[in-house]
Structure formats: C-alpha cells, structure tokens
Amino acid sequence: MTALYITLGVIGGILLIVLITAFVCFYLTFYSKTRDPNELAEYRIPPGKAYLPFRDEMAAWIKQAREMPYTEMEIRSYDGLTLRGRYYEKEKGLPIEIQFHGYRGDSDRDLSGAVLRAFAVDRNALIIDHRGSGRSDGHVITFGVKETRDCLAWIDHAISVFGEDVRLHLTGISMGAATVLMASGENLPPQVKGILADCPYSSAKEIIKKVIRGMGLPASLLYPFVRLGARLYGGFDPNDAEPIKAVKRATVPIILYHGDADGFVPCEMSERLFDACASEKKRLIKIKGADHGIAFSVDKENYLKTLNEFIDENRMR
Numbered sequence: 001m002t003a004l005y006i007t008l009g010v011i012g013g014i015l016l017i018v019l020i021t022a023f024v025c026f027y028l029t030f031y032s033k034t035r036d037p038n039e040l041a042e043y044r045i046p047p048g049k050a051y052l053p054f055r056d057e058m059a060a061w062i063k064q065a066r067e068m069p070y071t072e073m074e075i076r077s078y079d080g081l082t083l084r085g086r087y088y089e090k091e092k093g094l095p096i097e098i099q100f101h102g103y104r105g106d107s108d109r110d111l112s113g114a115v116l117r118a119f120a121v122d123r124n125a126l127i128i129d130h131r132g133s134g135r136s137d138g139h140v141i142t143f144g145v146k147e148t149r150d151c152l153a154w155i156d157h158a159i160s161v162f163g164e165d166v167r168l169h170l171t172g173i174s175m176g177a178a179t180v181l182m183a184s185g186e187n188l189p190p191q192v193k194g195i196l197a198d199c200p201y202s203s204a205k206e207i208i209k210k211v212i213r214g215m216g217l218p219a220s221l222l223y224p225f226v227r228l229g230a231r232l233y234g235g236f237d238p239n240d241a242e243p244i245k246a247v248k249r250a251t252v253p254i255i256l257y258h259g260d261a262d263g264f265v266p267c268e269m270s271e272r273l274f275d276a277c278a279s280e281k282k283r284l285i286k287i288k289g290a291d292h293g294i295a296f297s298v299d300k301e302n303y304l305k306t307l308n309e310f311i312d313e314n315r316m317r
Contacts, residue, residue, distance in 0.1 A: 018225070019232075025222065026229025029208065032104070032132035032139050044109045050263070050291035057297060058113065065112035073126065075157045077150055081137040085128040085154070088115050095167040095193065095316070096124045098154050100176030102293060103141065106134030110173055110293070117296055120304055121311060123169065128154060130176070140234045143175060143204035144241040148182040155183075159191055169316070171196040173293055174265065178204070178243045181273065184254060185246030193316050194253040196307070199262055199293055202269040204241035210266075244276050253281035253314045255307065259290025259298065281314050 043059045045051060051058070070086040077083055086107065087096075097118045101110035107127040118125040130147050131138035140146075151170065158168055168191045170180040177200030184195055201207040208226055209219035230238050247254070254277055258270035267286060274284040285306045287295035296303045311317060 021225045022229035022232060025226040026233045029226055030141050030230055030234050032141055046109070046293065050294065054294055054297045061112040061116060062108050065115050073157070075153050077131060077153060081131050083129065083131060083137070083150055084135040085126050088125045090119045090122070090124055094122055094124050095169055096126055096158060096162065097169045097171045098158060099125055099127045100151065100172035100179050101130060101133065102174030102176055108134065113296060114171065121307055126158060142234065142236045143238055144179040144182050145236045145238065147179045151179055151183045152186060155189065155192060159189065166191050168192045169194045169196065173198040174200070178241065181243035182241065182246045184250035184252060185248070188252060192252055194314065196255050198257040198295060199259065199265050200243055200270060200273060201265045202244040202272050204238040207265060208238065244273060247273055247277040250277055250279040252279060253316065254279050255310045256284045257295045257303065258286055259292065259295045260286045261289050262292045264292035283310055
C-alpha cells in the first residue's frame with residue numbers, strides 16, 4: 001500500500017510539473033496582459049538595432065495617422081470579443097485594404113506607415129487591432145488560428161458597411177501576414193481581390209521552435225509544452241496555424257514581400273510559401289538588406305514600384 005501511495009505521489013508530482021511548465025510556456029508565448037490606455041498613447045517603436053535608423057520615421061507615421069481623420073469601427077468575434085479598427089479614407093469608392101499587424105504589436109505601431117503606403121497606391125485602409133492587442137478585447141494571441149476567423153468577420157463587416165460592390169485587399173505584416181495567407185485558403189467572397197503578405201512565417205510551429213532555439217533552449221523538448229499550454233489554457237492548437245498549407249488552396253492574386261536580412265522570420269519561409277502557393281497570380285519580392293518588418297522603410301521606391309506593377313498586371317485598380 002505504501003508503494004502505491006509513493007507511485008501515485010510521483011505521478012502526481014510529475015503531472016503538476018508538466019502543468020506548471022505548460023502554463024509558463026503559454027503565458028510567455030501567447031498571453032497578452034490588459035493594455036494600459038497610457039501605454040497605448042505612447043509611440044511604441046520595435047526594439048532592436050535594426051530599427052534605430054527608422055525610429056523617427058516610424059514615430060512620425062504614428063503621429064500622422066493619429067492626426068488624420070478616421071472612423072472607428074468594431075465587430076463582435078465568433079467567441080464574443082469586441083474587436084476594433086480604424087478606417088482611413090483617401091477617396092470614396094477606392095479599393096480598401098484590411099490591414100493586420102504583427103505579434104505583440106498593434107495597429108498604431110505596425111500599420112500607421114501602411115496607411116500611407118495604401119494611400120500611395122490609391123487605396124483606402126481599415127487597420128485592425130487583433131484580439132489580445134491594442135484596443136481590442138481578449139488576452140490570448142493565437143498566431144493566426146483564431147485571428148483568421150476574425151479576418152473573415154472583418155471582410156463580412158466591410159461588405160455590409162461599404163456595399164456589395166466594394167473591392168477588398170487583405171494585407172498584413174509578420175503574424176498579420178500569416179493570418180491573411182491562412183485566410184487565402186478559405187472560401188473568400190468575390191469582393192476580395194488580392195492579398196499582400198509582408199514577412200510572413202510558413203507555420204507557427206516552425207517560427208516558435210526557431211525562437212526557442214535562438215534562446216539557446218532545446219526546441220524539441222520545450223515545444224510540446226508550448227503546444228500543451230496553448231491547448232489547455234488558450235483553447236487552440238498552434239499546429240493549426242499553417243499558412244504553408246492554406247496557400248495551396250489560394251486562388252486570389254498574392255504578392256509576398258520579405259527582407260533578405262530578416263533575423264526573426266527567415267526569408268526562406270516566404271520562398272517556401274511562394275513555391276507552395278496555388279494562385280496563378282503570385283509574386284515574391286525580396287528587399288535587399290531589410291530586417292524583419294522594415295522592407296518598406298528600407299526601400300520604399302522598389303516596394304511601391306513592384307506593388308504598382310502587380311496591381312496593374314492583375315487589373316486590381
């Protein structure tokens with residue numbers, strides 16, 4: 001009997017360690033704390049040496065976007081969260097980009113410059129705060145699993161607000177790019193005319209394991225705890241975030257941008273996405289010397305030139 005108690009105690013201890021480890025992994029990877037309004041009011045610029053040359057420009061973009069006229073929008077997600085966005089209109093009747101930001105970013109930080117980029121190619125812009133980010137509700141970031149459903153809901157909302165004749169383009173950066181690529185594999189309405197994905201990852205599993213390895217930790221050992229934590233405490237499976245599979249069902253035109261010096265999401269991921277993409281109208285643009293998420297900042301001229309070419313080639317004006 002004593003041996004049984006000891007065995008049960010050992011099993012219970014191991015189980016407790018597993019659950020605690022899974023929770024810590026979930027908290028560090030997927031949990032988003034409540035956003036402080038004062039913090040949101042600050043100009044949040046990504047940290048790191050690669051961004052230093054562009055800090056003033058990024059801050060100017062944020063300031064300009066905040067001062068421009070916009071309309072606040074919100075929707076209710078399938079699981080009851082209020083998701084928020086801001087609509088910027090250059091000219092009534094132009095195509096509209098629905099834009100999605102990156103991991104632990106927000107629409108202010110990641111998309112203020114994208115509004116101006118959209119205006120430069122004669123498009124209006126609807127910039128979105130993902131669930132668990134910015135001004136939207138929620139505390140869990142799901143690497144595109146639930147965000148893809150939110151993307152589809154924003155498409156429906158845009159059609160209901162702007163009418164059946166609206167022309168929509170899905171655009172995103174980093175996790176937002178992965179999200180719109182995952183949406184490409186869904187049954188999109190005819191109003192969606194194209195997709196722009198800037199520095200996307202090919203799968204959540206691979207990018208998470210890469211980050212773990214970059215911390216000097218054993219990815220093969222820790223990733224199962226990350227996945228278990230997501231399933232137990234976040235209600236999703238990160239293995240379901242696989243843009244590489246979704247693009248095999250894509251039919252709309254897709255243009256990919258990626259910096260060839262990206263130290264976070266390797267450029268090779270966009271290369272694999274391009275090769276896997278089933279769309280007959282696709283293009284991959286590599287921006288020389290650009291680190292993660294700053295391809296537009298590094299080479300605006302080439303970025304806009306190639307985007308305009310893609311728009312004209314596929315009659316997306």
